[in-house]
Amino acid sequence: MSDAYVALEGGSVVEARCRAPGTSHGELVFTTAYTGYEESLTDPSYEEQVLTFSYPLIGNYGVRTERFEDDRVHPRAVVARELTDDVAEWLADEGVPAVDHLDTRDLVGQIREGGAMKCGISAGPDASPEQAKEALADCPGMSEHTDIGAQVSVADATTYEGGDGPDVALIDCGAKGSIVDSLLARGATVHVLPYDVSPEKVAAFDPDVLFISNGPGDPANFEAARALVEEFAGEVPLAGICLGQQIIARALGGTTEKMAFGHRGVNQPVRDLRTDRVVMTTQNHGYTVAEPGPELDVTQVNVNDDTAEGLESDDLNVITRQYHPEANPGPHDSLDFFDDVLAMAGDGCRTPAAAAD
Structure with missing residues (x-):
C-alpha cells in the first residue's frame, strides 16, 4: 500500500513512496541534471516549485553543506525515482516533503507534453489521494506569487x-x-x-x-x-x-x-x-x-x-x-x-x- 500520492493538474494521481513526510503543492518542473542535487535543492530559483529529478538515483555522493547555494532547501517538495537515505533525511529535517519509487520518465514526459503543471503532494502514514488533490486545489500559479x-x-x-x-x-x-x-x-x-x-x-x-x-x-x-x-x-x-x-x-x-x-x-x-x-x-x-x-x-x-x-x-x-x-x-x-x-x-x-x- 502506498504512503505517498502526487495529484497532477489534469486529474491523475500517481502513487509513490514517502521519503520525507508532509503535504505541499507547487509548480511541477523537472531537471535533467545528474550531479549537483545539493546545489539544485538550495537554489532560490526553485521557490514555490516541486522539483522532479529525471536522473534515476539522487544522493549517491552524500550531502555536504559547503556545496549549498543558500542556507535552506527551496523547492516545496521533491520527486525522484530513488532518493538515498542521506538526502531523504536532509529533506525530512528541512520539513520538505519528498517521494520516490514512481516512474519519473513518465512524469517528465507529461511535463514535456503538457508543460509545467500544478501539483499537490501528500506523503506519510496518513497520506491519501484526497489530501493530494486538496493541496493541488490550493496551488496558485507562478505569476500569482506577486511578492515572491x-x-x-x-x-x-x-x-x-x-x-x-x-x-x-x-x-x-x-x-x-x-x-x-x-x-x-x-x-x-x-x-x-x-x-x-x-x-x-x-x-x-x-x-x-x-x-x-x-x-x-x-x-x-x-x-x-x-x-x-x-x-x-x-x-x-x-x-x-x-x-x-x-x-x-x-x-x-x-x-x-x-x-x-x-x-x-x-x-x-x-x-x-x-x-x-x-x-x-x-x-x-x-x-x-x-x-x-x-x-x-x-x-x-x-x-x-x-x-x-x-x-x-x-x-x-x-x-x-x-x-x-x-x-x-x-x-x-x-x-x-x-x-x-x-x-x-x-x-x-x-x-x-x-x-x-
Whole structure:
C-alpha cells in the first residue's frame, strides 16, 4: 500500500513512496541534471516549485553543506525515482516533503507534453489521494506569487569585502551564493542588497556595477528591480543572470514570456552569435526574453530552441546571461562572463590568478 500520492493538474494521481513526510503543492518542473542535487535543492530559483529529478538515483555522493547555494532547501517538495537515505533525511529535517519509487520518465514526459503543471503532494502514514488533490486545489500559479522576492531576498544590506577590484551592488532577487563567490574571487567588493531596495540606497553605495541576480517566479513581479535598471541605465554598468536578464530586458523596452517547461539542467548548449562558439551551460528558468527591445542586442542563443541566452549593449554598458556562468558543480565553460562584467567598471578588476599572486 502506498504512503505517498502526487495529484497532477489534469486529474491523475500517481502513487509513490514517502521519503520525507508532509503535504505541499507547487509548480511541477523537472531537471535533467545528474550531479549537483545539493546545489539544485538550495537554489532560490526553485521557490514555490516541486522539483522532479529525471536522473534515476539522487544522493549517491552524500550531502555536504559547503556545496549549498543558500542556507535552506527551496523547492516545496521533491520527486525522484530513488532518493538515498542521506538526502531523504536532509529533506525530512528541512520539513520538505519528498517521494520516490514512481516512474519519473513518465512524469517528465507529461511535463514535456503538457508543460509545467500544478501539483499537490501528500506523503506519510496518513497520506491519501484526497489530501493530494486538496493541496493541488490550493496551488496558485507562478505569476500569482506577486511578492515572491520577499521569500528569497536578504532583509538588510550585507557587504562582502574583496580585493582592490570594483564595487558591485548585487540586487538579491534570490541570488545563488556562487555568484557572490565568483565576484569575490576576482577581487570585487560585493554589496548584497534587498530585492526591493530604493534607487537612493543603491546610489549611496556608489557602485561600479549594478548586478541583478537570478531568482524565482515571473519577472513582471519584480518592479523595484526594474525601476533600478531604468534609473541607472546609461549611468552605471549593468549585469544580470537568469531572472536578472529578464528584468533588465523588460526595463529597457523588451518583453518576456512563460516557457512551456523551461530549461533546467547542466547540459544546455548555447551558441555565441559572434564567434559561433558553443558552450555547455547550467540553467534553471521558466521564463524567457521574447523580444529584447530596441536597446539590447541578442548575442547568444540556445542551440535547441533559439531562445535568447545573452543580451548586450555597448552604448549602455549592459551584459546579461540567461544561464548560470557560476554553475556548481559545473560546467564552467562560461566563467569568463564575470571577467567581462568587471571589465565594464574599468581597470580595477583582477582575475583569480592575478589575485592569488
